[in-house]
Amino acid sequence: MSGIRPTGFLHLGNYFGAVRNYVRMQDEFQCFFMVADLHSLTTHPDTKDLKSNVLRVLAENIACGLDPEKAVLYCQSHIYETSELYLYLNMLAYQGELEKTVTFKDKVRQQPENVNAGLLTYPVLQAADILLHRASLVPVGKDQEQHLEMARNFVNRFNYRYGNVFPEPVAFNYSDQLIKVPSLDGT
Numbered sequence: 001m002s003g004i005r006p007t008g009f010l011h012l013g014n015y016f017g018a019v020r021n022y023v024r025m026q027d028e029f030q031c032f033f034m035v036a037d038l039h040s041l042t043t044h045p046d047t048k049d050l051k052s053n054v055l056r057v058l059a060e061n062i063a064c065g066l067d068p069e070k071a072v073l074y075c076q077s078h079i080y081e082t083s084e085l086y087l088y089l090n091m092l093a094y095q096g097e098l099e100k101t102v103t104f105k106d107k108v109r110q111q112p113e114n115v116n117a118g119l120l121t122y123p124v125l126q127a128a129d130i131l132l133h134r135a136s137l138v139p140v141g142k143d144q145e146q147h148l149e150m151a152r153n154f155v156n157r158f159n160y161r162y163g164n165v166f167p168e169p170v171a172f173n174y175s176d177q178l179i180k181v182p183s184l185d186g187t
Helices: 012-025 038-045 047-061 080-090 095-099 102-112 122-132 142-162
Strands: 002-004 034-037 072-075
Touching: 002 012, 002 142, 034 047, 034 142, 047 072, 080 095, 080 122, 080 142, 095 102, 102 142, 122 142
Parallel strands: 002 034, 034 072
Antiparallel strands: none
């Protein structure tokens, strides 16, 4: 299970960091790949463009080789159960642990005028996406490693409280290292 935010055109970082593995995985596993439109709302995209961006990202994924006959491709906001599980997981997430995430700290620095609850609870929504499908393998880049660790924490808390419901997800990559593709300016 994995997803890409519809915030612009897919780029080489998306391809080498994610989509290339998606194409390979669809032949070996039961895969769920989504366009993460709810995640994109944390940075206040132009909502007039959001629908067309979602459709474009779906088309670009297919153009890169994802096959709707081999993998489930969907739009995150169309699966209402994601939001419901997100609510339950939020009750198991602690403010302190969420405030310590590298991505939250980065977003606070980058956009101090837009420090919203969605930015803070981004890892919880990501965990809901993963757990909804009971995914055990998650293709993530180095930048998402901390979020996946948090998803495992939420699994343990949920399973302790409600019974053994979800498997612990682990990072998956065809190489032995998580990939981080730098931008053209080196960041």
